[in-house]
Every structure is written in structure tokens, then in C-alpha cells.
Amino acid sequence: MNSVADTLHHVTSIVAAVAERPTEEIAPESRLIEDLELDSLQVVEIAVRAEEALGTPVDDTLLAEPGTTVARCAQVVYETGAREALA
Known part of the structure; x- marks a missing residue:
């Protein structure tokens, strides 16, 4: 992933x-829990897929913090x- 835009996509x-x-249906301002109604296991799955x-x-x-948006995830x-x- 090269840029912030690539990462967001x-x-x-x-x-x-x-x-x-x-x-x-997924907007950068969509909140994971509140708007998309994801549960904690689904949030972990997002992290795992991003790790991969x-x-x-x-x-x-x-x-998993309350109010976390798709844009925040990308960040x-x-x-x-x-x-x-850098490491």
C-alpha cells in the first residue's frame, strides 16, 4: 500500500x-459499530485481513473504539x- 488513498480503498x-x-455502501465516514453494525469479532477480522x-x-x-470510521481504520x-x- 503506497498512499493514504490506496490504503483507504x-x-x-x-x-x-x-x-x-x-x-x-461503505463511506469513509461510516462508523464500524454504530453504522455498519459490526461486532467485535468482525472488527478483529478487519485487523487480521489488514495485517495479511x-x-x-x-x-x-x-x-474497536466507539465511533471508529472506515477512514480512521485506513489511517x-x-x-x-x-x-x-521506517523500522
């Missing part, structure tokens, strides 16, 4: 797959990848 695809919804794509662990507790994933690239 990829995370949106992951969220859509986990939520079993078309990608078009990145090759580095993603902290699922950051994704966490992007920042995790950037930290790993």
Missing part, C-alpha cells in the same frame, strides 16, 4: 467484505505500515 474493500455489503495485506500486526483495539493501517517501513 483497500480498507474499504476489506470492511465491505466483512460487513457483507457492496463497496458502494501489510505483513505487519494492526492493533485491533484501535479499530491506523497506513500509520502501522509507515512505522514498519
Whole structure:
């Protein structure tokens, strides 16, 4: 994943797959729990799929915070990848 936009696109695809919804229904401002009605296991699944794509662990507790949006998920994933690239 090269850019923030690429990361957002990829995370949106992951969220859509986990939520079993078309990608078009997933907006950057969609909240995982409140809007998409995902449960904690589904949030962990998002983290696991992002980890597989990145090759580095993603902290699922950051994704499970109340009000977390798809854009916030992408930011966490992007920042995790950037930290790993610098390490």
C-alpha cells in the first residue's frame, strides 16, 4: 500500500467484505459499530485481513473504539505500515 488513498480503498474493500455489503455502501465516514453494525469479532477480522495485506500486526483495539470510521481504520493501517517501513 503506497498512499493514504490506496490504503483507504483497500480498507474499504476489506470492511465491505466483512460487513457483507457492496463497496458502494461503505463511506469513509461510516462508523464500524454504530453504522455498519459490526461486532467485535468482525472488527478483529478487519485487523487480521489488514495485517495479511501489510505483513505487519494492526492493533485491533484501535479499530474497536466507539465511533471508529472506515477512514480512521485506513489511517491506523497506513500509520502501522509507515512505522514498519521506517523500522
